[in-house]
Amino acid sequence: MSSDNLEKKIERYEDLIKLGQLASSSLDYKNIQKKAEGKIKKLLDCEKVVIYLYDTKSELLTHNFYKDTKVETVEVKIDEHTFLGSCAHYSAILHITDIQSDIRFRKSPEYLQAVNAQGLLLIPLLSKGQLLGVIEAINSHSGEFSNEDIHFAEAVANQMTMSLENFQLFEKLQKQFIQVVESLADAIGKKDAYTGGHTKRVRHFSEMIGRELDLTYEDMNNLRLAAVLHDIGKIGIEDSILKKEAPLTAEEFVIMKDHPRLGYEIIGHIESLSEVVDGMRFHHERPDGKGYPFGLKGDEIPVIAMIISVADSFDAMISTRPYRKGLAPMIAWQEILDNKGTQFSEKVVDAFDTAFRKTKMFRPEKMEKIKKAG
Ligand SMILES: [Fe+2]
Numbered sequence: 001m002s003s004d005n006l007e008k009k010i011e012r013y014e015d016l017i018k019l020g021q022l023a024s025s026s027l028d029y030k031n032i033q034k035k036a037e038g039k040i041k042k043l044l045d046c047e048k049v050v051i052y053l054y055d056t057k058s059e060l061l062t063h064n065f066y067k068d069t070k071v072e073t074v075e076v077k078i079d080e081h082t083f084l085g086s087c088a089h090y091s092a093i094l095h096i097t098d099i100q101s102d103i104r105f106r107k108s109p110e111y112l113q114a115v116n117a118q119g120l121l122l123i124p125l126l127s128k129g130q131l132l133g134v135i136e137a138i139n140s141h142s143g144e145f146s147n148e149d150i151h152f153a154e155a156v157a158n159q160m161t162m163s164l165e166n167f168q169l170f171e172k173l174q175k176q177f178i179q180v181v182e183s184l185a186d187a188i189g190k191k192d193a194y195t196g197g198h199t200k201r202v203r204h205f206s207e208m209i210g211r212e213l214d215l216t217y218e219d220m221n222n223l224r225l226a227a228v229l230h231d232i233g234k235i236g237i238e239d240s241i242l243k244k245e246a247p248l249t250a251e252e253f254v255i256m257k258d259h260p261r262l263g264y265e266i267i268g269h270i271e272s273l274s275e276v277v278d279g280m281r282f283h284h285e286r287p288d289g290k291g292y293p294f295g296l297k298g299d300e301i302p303v304i305a306m307i308i309s310v311a312d313s314f315d316a317m318i319s320t321r322p323y324r325k326g327l328a329p330m331i332a333w334q335e336i337l338d339n340k341g342t343q344f345s346e347k348v349v350d351a352f353d354t355a356f357r358k359t360k361m362f363r364p365e366k367m368e369k370i371k372k373a374g
Pocket residue numbers: 230231259283284
């Protein structure tokens with residue numbers, strides 16, 4: 001072997017190690033996938049790499065192409081009519097040197113024609129015989145994928161399979177954890193005079209806002225959990241106040257205001273939940289400093305807490321209490337907007353506004369009627 005070849009081979013092994021490090025670096029698979037595609041492209045020295053994931057529900061291979069702000073999803077059936085489908089159908093590596101003369105080319109995704117694809121290398125991602133996805137490598141720069149390329153592609157597939165297995169396991173555990181915590185929080189909710197499902201709705205509205213703010217995968221997980229746990233401290237508030245079917249007196253309100261501190265006593269010591277704890281602890285703070293329990297101001301308040309504050313207030317307004325009827329969502333929405341920058345963070349209100357307009361609750365025509373009647 002010439003020294004040039006040896007150097008190239010070493011470089012490829014180094015790239016393979018880097019890919020392994022990337023694949024195990026985070027549980028945010030969406031983030032890993034994009035970077036992995038770039039790394040695999042370099043490793044296999046080809047024009048383009050696309051990783052498809054198998055969706056067990058729809059039984060389709062899917063890939064999201066992101067163009068500016070738009071998402072385009074390509075879906076491929078598992079059958080012999082396309083290259084991708086055949087690879088998945090037979091759970092076998094597929095190496096085709098002249099795809100355009102192959103009948104399956106006609107039914108293949110459009111981008112294959114757009115890049116003027118010639119050679120294709122498809123590797124299935126399999127975990128204990130179950131299909132997880134397919135890696136598609138297009139057009140080798142050296143004309144044709146070599147046996148060595150295929151050997152490396154198999155190693156790459158092993159790493160990506162492991163990363164996907166970890167991700168799926170984490171998602172499953174996270175889901176179970178949220179469900180357990182949610183039923184716990186709901187048990188407290190039953191003590192409360194709120195109508196049922198407050199915890200679930202606060203989580204739902206928080207997620208809506210979080211998505212508009214383009215939070216990272218990790219922040220979204222923290223937000224979800226903090227939203228579910230935001231009133232956990234109410235477990236320490238006496239029933240006579242919690243279950244009171246009338247507005248609270250000033251003294252009772254002082255006791256009620258202690259719930260973020262009580263919540264901190266319950267979950268504050270859990271190290272791995274520090275950001276979740278802050279989201280819970282500061283959800284009654286206000287950017288103008290008039291909130292409680294600390295009177296924090298502006299950026300001192302973590303964004304997760306500010307999101308929960310809007311979601312919680314919105315749900316409190318639209319919920320019917322024993323002593324008052326819930327407001328129409330449009331009125332509650334206007335109320336949130338009117339308190340932008342004082343009670344609520346500006347950027348969180350903007351995100352809430354964008355998210356709200358996408359829901360069925362947004363009915364401007366109803367607002368006109370309410371205004372006329374009022
Ligand atoms: Fe609260």
